[in-house]
Amino acid sequence: MECRATARSLSDYLDGWISADEARSVEAHLTGCPACRSLKMELTELKNAARELPLHTPSKAMWARIINEIEADRSGQWQPVGEDAGEGTWWEKFKSRRFSFSLPQLAGAGALAVAVAVFGYSSLDSPGQTGRLNLAGARTAVLPDEDQLIREFDRRMAAINARKASWDPQMRADFESQMNRIDQSLSKCRQMLNEKPDDKVHQEMVRSLHKEKIQLVNDVERLKW
Amino acid sequence: MVNLDKTLLPAFLLALLICAPALGQGRDFRVKPKESSLEVINQVGTIRVTAGAPGSKKVQINHKKVSGDAKIDYSSEDDKKIKVEVTGKGTVDFEIVVPPSLDVDLLSYKGAIFVSDLTGDIKARITTSGNITFTGMRSKKVEAHGSTGNVSFTGELQDEGRYTLKSFSGRIDATLPADSDFRLSASTFGGVIDLGGFAMKFERQTNQLVEASSGKGRASVKLWSQEGSIHLHRKP
């Protein structure tokens, strides 16, 4: 066996992918060829080193970003037919989606059920409209102007998200961790409001927190990031 | 006056030149106090604004680059709207002296803001961490909005004045003369509200919200901290 052929078989040899006959001829060549023996040792060491590579650590803000997105995702589940409407009917998408609801969401669902009972199914033209109108309405049930606040935030945040990758990592981490704190607080207040929908204090708090989120976006716009 | 050996003079001048940026730079502007305003937008660092002599017409801005590679732009529209804007990455501290009645608008992403002895309209905002501190204020309109930092106000309220002190998770402290005449709206989700001994006429009072008046309610004081506590203090 020549060096070239041996070299080509070495990886398979080391990984145990060649037949016993081929293995014997590789070994025969290695016995008489120091260069190929050396290559074999280097590849073995490389293979071993690959399994012991150090682990890298992402930025500390990673978890905040993830949980933020998960929370946003969860509240978004109130709108199974959203802007991404593509193939398939809303009902197919609705059925194919896995839903998990937190307590406030369940409470919201209860409020929705009551709302549907009050208005009556007969007034709804089609299943598509039912899902769109009522499920979207459930998310905004806690405040009359909440939907408007969310839309304003989402619109401006979309422009910011498009630029966020270029931000200084520490500044980005600070921004996202603050946004996350506000979202957590918002979630708590909405939960309380779901339990007592007429509570003016919590209504005002929910409004303040939405405004707090918009203020963060304002600042970043003013800071010209 | 320091006597310098001739041979040392060039070295001294060179050292001065090298150290100059660290020692501080800045700009002066002449303004018409009742018509003019100052806006400062900083990324990271401290902003300190103090009052010059009553009737002064000069804004003196000193900045010190503490670290990084920030760029500081100064602009002025007809001596009326002065704007200082920091862009890029870096820490910059500002020391600013203004005519007491100048309107001032301050924004910092991170870092403290101190304002003292002003009578003009004041806005101060910190996006992430840092405290906002007002002392000796006699402004008619104050808006302070912190994030994780505390907001503290000491001063006299003006009739028909509007004072809004907010922080997402910091503490709010307002120290006012005992005879202050104001209508209070204070709310917190996670903190406590301490009225500091003011004799108030209550409209609404829960653990999380107080709406009440002291005197005839001439000034409006709105205090909000979602997670932090709110404390009023009576200054005898």
Place this chain on the structure above:
Amino acid sequence: MTAKAINNAASDHELAKAAAQGDTEAFETLYERHHRRVYSLCLRMVANATEAEDLTQEVFVQLFRKIGSFRGESAFTTWLHRMTVNHVLMHFRKRGVRLEKTTEEGEIGELQDIVQSSGERPRFIDRIALDKAISELPPGYRSVFVLHDVEGFEHEEVADMLGVSVGTSKSQLHKARMRLRDLLNKKI
């Protein structure tokens, strides 16, 4: 015992079940256990820290969405890593990254390097230098090497994930190793 302490003692499977019920603390524990492996895998595959961060974030968000479908038939780590690899490969496809399928002879110049080889003395490979050298590989070689040698997937699995034949996977792995050996020797 606090919830956190309970979570830390729980198995991945138990945590996955709790996370599937919406328990974000359980999910956070899973994140704490696995995020460095996932990030390192993404980083080695894409060789760009910002992209790797974004991909890691997307993987964990996707993991939360899909965690209810983990049945515990395979190890959670294997399942998660497979999901990560699929996500990175999807990212490659979206970005139009072509994984080399060529097997041109002489591309790696293996023979001359054998001759130039520095004797039979076993040499310790600097892990950090190897990590850097991996990032210098072309994407196709890099993917095969990372999946097979770093992550321990078998050739059949690698071929399946990359959509190539087992023969191509084996051939590219060999070329990747030879290229890495060259890169490491040049750094000495």
